[in-house]
Amino acid sequence: GENVEQHPSTLSVQEGDSAVIKCTYSDSASNYFPWYKQELGKRPQLIIDIRSNVGEKKDQRIAVTLNKTAKHFSLHITETQPEDSAVYFCAAVEPSGGSYIPTFGRGTSLIVHP
């Protein structure tokens, strides 16, 4: 099955700085890579995703990059704000027989200091 590694586990930045979270995956058949944000005590929510036929995707202050050859993908947050503080999870989805079961990384706790 798929295995997703995520680094770092904790990331502390000053407001206005950039933050980068990196993930690697093991199964070359994975073709969909979502990122979820989970605020303390809340549900995980999708913030951005990327498919394997695209190398980069941007949405305002958030961008994701994907390197299929190296099997790694990254989340970039620019001009961080205190409300960006949360746990971020990457995931890889391998379409197995029509089933779409995301495999998640262990999460990165992002702390943005005002």
Place this chain on the structure above:
Amino acid sequence: NAGVMQNPRHLVRRRGQEARLRCSPMKGHSHVYWYRQLPEEGLKFMVYLQKENIIDESGMPKERFSAEFPKEGPSILRIQQVVRGDSAAYFCASSPNSGSNTGELFFGEGSRLTVL
């Protein structure tokens, strides 16, 4: 359109008791996933169900855990004879019908189980 509804939000059980967690998917969604989240860990896949069918239960412990998604009513995750190690947040997620499945999951607020 109501989101994914989970209940109870918090559940306390003593060792040996049973825990039942319920999940109603978003309207129009027929795929349900259960994940377990332990402190300082990620979301661990447990089981994937469609109406009246278990599609993939590769993440479910072999004993004490079971899940169902009946034709009518919510999906239920059942844990028998709970032990302290079962204490965790259990998240349910749903996704649309397979014809439009993008892989995106819509999560509920989670059910936090504490075993004393």
